[in-house]
Amino acid sequence: MKPDFVIIAVDGGAASGKSSTSRLVAERLNLMHVDTGSHYRAVTFALLQKGVGPDDEAAVAERLKSIPLSTELDGRSARIALDGRVPTKDELRSEAVNNAVSPYAAVPAVRQFLFDYQRAQADIARENNFTGLIMEGRDIGSVIFPDATLRVFLEADAATRAERRAAEGQSDSIEKRDKIDSSRKTAPLTCPDGAYKIDNSNLTLEEVVEEIANAVSNCV
Numbered sequence: 737m738k739p740d741f742v743i744i745a746v747d748g749g750a751a752s753g754k755s756s757t758s759r760l761v762a763e764r765l766n767l768m769h770v771d772t773g774s775h776y777r778a779v780t781f782a783l784l785q786k787g788v789g790p791d792d793e794a795a796v797a798e799r800l801k802s803i804p805l806s807t808e809l810d811g812r813s814a815r816i817a818l819d820g821r822v823p824t825k826d827e828l829r830s831e832a833v834n835n836a837v838s839p840y841a842a843v844p845a846v847r848q849f850l851f852d853y854q855r856a857q858a859d860i861a862r863e864n865n866f867t868g869l870i871m872e873g874r875d876i877g878s879v880i881f882p883d884a885t886l887r888v889f890l891e892a893d894a895a896t897r898a899e900r901r902a903a904e905g906q907s908d909s910i911e912k913r914d915k916i917d918s919s920r921k922t923a924p925l926t927c928p929d930g931a932y933k934i935d936n937s938n939l940t941l942e943e944v945v946e947e948i949a950n951a952v953s954n955c956v
């Protein structure tokens with residue numbers, strides 16, 4: 737039976753093309769787009785401001801209790817708001833956040849804090865009459881939506897990923913983040929069994945979008 741609501745999980749390492757691909761697939765298939773990297777970045781930004789380090793899990797858990805989360809729709813993109821405010825792009829992509837986000841994302845209390853919020857994004861997409869949800873991150877197909885209609889894992893070679901970040905004018909420790917993200921105990925970055933793997937090093941964005949759209953139509 738054709739599902740009335742589609743969920744696409746997109747995982748992959750830093751600069752593997754998740755965001756550009758997910759945004760275009762969202763447009764093509766009328767999906768709400770959620771970038772969960774921005775959730776971890778937002779929480780990192782808040783915890784850095786409060787001066788709580790990732791090594792003190794009890795203090796992190798305590799601080800998180802005082803951060804109310806909500807969601808604001810910006811076109812098709814659902815943005816996380818902390819205490820009623822959506823952090824700016826500069827706040828989320830600063831060098832300080834780039835360097836600190838993976839250690840914070842490895843803290844189980846941080847992942848637990850975001851789990852229900854991320855699952856609930858499907859309800860927001862339904863309430864806003866989207867045909868479905870495309871959510872990108874590191875553990876979407878393995879932990880958040882293992883029941884997704886389609887689970888995609890994106891890869892690209894190291895040179896291509898470094899070029900992408902350079903083209904965005906960003907200084908980002910891609911390999912360092914991937915290493916921490918892949919080796920953490922809770923919800924490590926991994927290609928889940930049965931996921932549709934795409935190496936996009938030599939593909940255009942349009943080709944990747946086409947491949948995902950075809951794969952979705954084979955699933956529904």
Ligand code: C5P
Pocket residue numbers: 750751772773774776777837838839841842872873874875876913914917
């Ligand atoms: O996707 P982006 O590179 O913005 O993600 C920033 C960081 O957030 C990742 O390096 C990772 O540590 C963390 N993250 C995660 N799980 C997700 C999404 C992001 O641990 N689902």
